[in-house]
Amino acid sequence: MNTKDSLHLGVPLGEATRRATDFVVRFILGGGDKSRLHEEVAAIVAHPAAFVDDPLRGEFAQALLQAPPPPRAEPVKWRQWGEGLDGEAVLQMEKACLLPVSVAGALMPDAHLGYGLPIGGVLATDNAVIPYAVGVDIACRMKMTVLDLPLRDLEQKQERLTRAIEAETRFGVGAIFKDRRQHDVLDADWTVSPVTKQNQDRAWAQLGTSGSGNHFVEFGVFTAHERIHDLEPGTFVALLSHSGSRGTGAAVCDFYSKLAFQQFADLPRELKRLAWLSLDSAEGQEYWAAMELMGCYAAANHALIHRHIAANLGAEVLLDLENHHNFAWKERHVIDGVEREVIVHRKGATPAGDGVLGIIPGSMAAPGFIVRGRGDAASLNSASHGAGRAMSRKAAKEKFNWKEVSRFLKQQGVTLISAGLDEVPMAYKNIREVMAAQRDLVKIVGQFDPKLVKMAPAGERPED
Numbered sequence: 001m002n003t004k005d006s007l008h009l010g011v012p013l014g015e016a017t018r019r020a021t022d023f024v025v026r027f028i029l030g031g032g033d034k035s036r037l038h039e040e041v042a043a044i045v046a047h048p049a050a051f052v053d054d055p056l057r058g059e060f061a062q063a064l065l066q067a068p069p070p071p072r073a074e075p076v077k078w079r080q081w082g083e084g085l086d087g088e089a090v091l092q093m094e095k096a097c098l099l100p101v102s103v104a105g106a107l108m109p110d111a112h113l114g115y116g117l118p119i120g121g122v123l124a125t126d127n128a129v130i131p132y133a134v135g136v137d138i139a140c141r142m143k144m145t146v147l148d149l150p151l152r153d154l155e156q157k158q159e160r161l162t163r164a165i166e167a168e169t170r171f172g173v174g175a176i177f178k179d180r181r182q183h184d185v186l187d188a189d190w191t192v193s194p195v196t197k198q199n200q201d202r203a204w205a206q207l208g209t210s211g212s213g214n215h216f217v218e219f220g221v222f223t224a225h226e227r228i229h230d231l232e233p234g235t236f237v238a239l240l241s242h243s244g245s246r247g248t249g250a251a252v253c254d255f256y257s258k259l260a261f262q263q264f265a266d267l268p269r270e271l272k273r274l275a276w277l278s279l280d281s282a283e284g285q286e287y288w289a290a291m292e293l294m295g296c297y298a299a300a301n302h303a304l305i306h307r308h309i310a311a312n313l314g315a316e317v318l319l320d321l322e323n324h325h326n327f328a329w330k331e332r333h334v335i336d337g338v339e340r341e342v343i344v345h346r347k348g349a350t351p352a353g354d355g356v357l358g359i360i361p362g363s364m365a366a367p368g369f370i371v372r373g374r375g376d377a378a379s380l381n382s383a384s385h386g387a388g389r390a391m392s393r394k395a396a397k398e399k400f401n402w403k404e405v406s407r408f409l410k411q412q413g414v415t416l417i418s419a420g421l422d423e424v425p426m427a428y429k430n431i432r433e434v435m436a437a438q439r440d441l442v443k444i445v446g447q448f449d450p451k452l453v454k455m456a457p458a459g460e461r462p463e464d
Contacts, residue, residue, distance in 0.1 A: 001037045009038065010045045012067040014266025019063035026056060068264045069100035071271060076102050079378045082109025082437040089118035095270050096121065101128040103335045103342055106379045108349050109437035110388025110429060116273030119348035119389075122382045124333060126342060128276040129284055129291070131257040133345035135326035137211065138252060138291055139298035140244030142350075142359035142385075144370070144448065145306045146222055146319035149237040154219060154451045160313070161452055162417055165217050168308035171418070171456040172212045174247070176205040181308075183207060185300040192289035195255045199248040203297060206246045208304035212456035214386075214423055215243040216364070217305060220450040224319075228357070228370065228445060231319040238319075240368065240448055241305050242361060244326065245294040252294060256287040279343070288328075295324060321370065323358045325350055325385040333380060344380050352376070352383040352442050360442075361386050362431035364419065364453045365412040369435060370446035383441040387431040393422035400424050419455035 006020045023044075024037060032040075044051050044061055051061035075097030080090065089111045096117050097105045104124040111120030116132030123133050153161065170177060186207070190200040210217055222238035224231055245252075260275035263283075267275055277284035302322060310317055328345045335342065350358040354375030361368035366387065375381055391399070397420075405424045409416055412425075435444065 001041070005038070006041065009041050011041070011064070012070065012266070014067065016060070016063040016067040019060040023057060023060040030056065066263075068267065071098045071268060072100060072102070074098075076104055078105030078107065080107040080111075081379070081384075081441065082111070082434065085109070086112050086118075088113045089120070092116070092118040093121050096123050096133070096274055099125070099130075099271065099274055099276070101125040101276055104333065104380060106349075106382055108379075108382065108384040108388075109434045110348070110384035110386055112389045114347060117345065117347045120384060121345075121347050122349045122380050123345045123347075124335070124342040124380055125276065125345070127279050129279060129288060129328050129343055130274055130276045130345060131253050131260055131287060132273045132275075133347055134253070134291060134328050135347045136250050136253045137244035137326055138249035139295040139324050140211075140215075140242070140326040141298050141302060141322060141324045142240070142242055142361065143302035143306060143322035144222070144238055144240045144319075144359055145310065145317045145321075146231060146236045146238045147310060147313070147315040148318055149313065149315050151221065151235065151237060154221065154237060158415055158452055161219050162454075164309050164312040165219075165417065165452075165454045168208075168312055169217055169305045170209040171215070171454065173456075175209045177208060180204055181208040181304050183300040183304055185296050188293060188296060190293065192293060193252065193255075193286045195252050196248065196290050196293055199251050203246070203248040206248070206301075207297075208301055208308065209246060210241065210243045210301075210305065210456070211246060213420075214455075216419075216453060216455045217241045217309075218364070218450045218453040220448050220452070222370075222446060222448045224370075224446045226445050228321075229319060236318065238448055239306055239309060240359070240361065240450070241302050243298070243301055243305075245298040246301065248297065249294045252287070252290045256283065256290070259283050291328065295327060298324070321357055321359060323350055331381070334377060344382075346382055346385075348385045349382045350385045351381060352379065353381040356381075357445075358383065358442065359448075360384055360431075360435070361448070362450075363387055363425040363428040364416060364423065364450055364455070365409055365414045365425040366428070366431045366450075368431070368448040368450070369444050370448070371442035372445050373442055374440065376441050379441050383438050384434055387428040387434050389427060390429045391427050393427075396422045396424060396427035400426060414450055415452050417452065417454040418457045419453065420458040423455055
């Protein structure tokens, strides 16, 4: 009996096939009837749970129980917003919907190539979490506070605003505060995962810092088109930030994605980065707890940035808004006509449930928007998380130079404190076209126009 025979009997490739071969050898060496081999293997494949305690058949049965189901022959239902999206990103989304645990998907108009799931990809799964569908920078998020500063300060007191940003956060890979900041998140249970336990001190050192790549802290003009919470319509000074869970979040992703890869080593090559963890497993529960903690930690980073900058300037906060992306949520959705709980991964996508407020930034010289979700079921209550890249970082560095970029920023009335050439506005899609493509997903209720922008200096590698 060979591998082809095993496959014909329904034995999955990988560990199950290897254990089937071991069983056959031991069966024959033990004096078993060769003519009964097919019957024996078929019986174990049909009811593996009945044989797990059998000394001869147990390892084969256990391997069958642990084997991943094969990819779907056809992808589950998913929908795309926006035209002319990156073909590789579309293909990534299509492949993600072939996973046996996938139940629905959506692709946002800011989509571009990512690891496993594209940036802008939304994937609902059945009782499973996919580390790379959450992302490397777990719980990357947006936060905006409207301050009671006069609008003239954006022009007349730029040096003061710049000093406040540079004093109250740090940028880049490995950035820390020597005089560590304090937040209640430090009192959380960091022993939920060996990774968070090991990285707690590192997380404390980086508390209140910002990331690299497309992470930023910036001042700008916020125009509220309608009443938002207690803020009446009008024009205000606002502080906007984009960052995540820093080095600790990346360590969590690295550790649990490798565990997932090991568990599903026999996944087809094009699906390997979408290896999942069952939420019935200890590893899945650990990852989920660590992800939730990283959500609290990322929120704490933003809270400290905004709190300290406001205090530095002696300003009062008139409005406070924030939202995650790069996260997974347990939500109830109607799948194939039946409402059920699913795990919704939003990798570079903004929650947009009915009435839910969100923040969708543009670029350093393009507006961002405060939106109210419309609760579109086909999008799994999601929207884009920004404009999305129009070209790779490498291409941007090769194509642009600071002389022409500086001229463009001046024309737009934007002062840039620091950034890499790979983050210039021309490297991004047109945010207004992106917003037009998702008008059925969100309603625009306010606009943020950047005026003073701080990003990680050139040379820093991206974190998400």
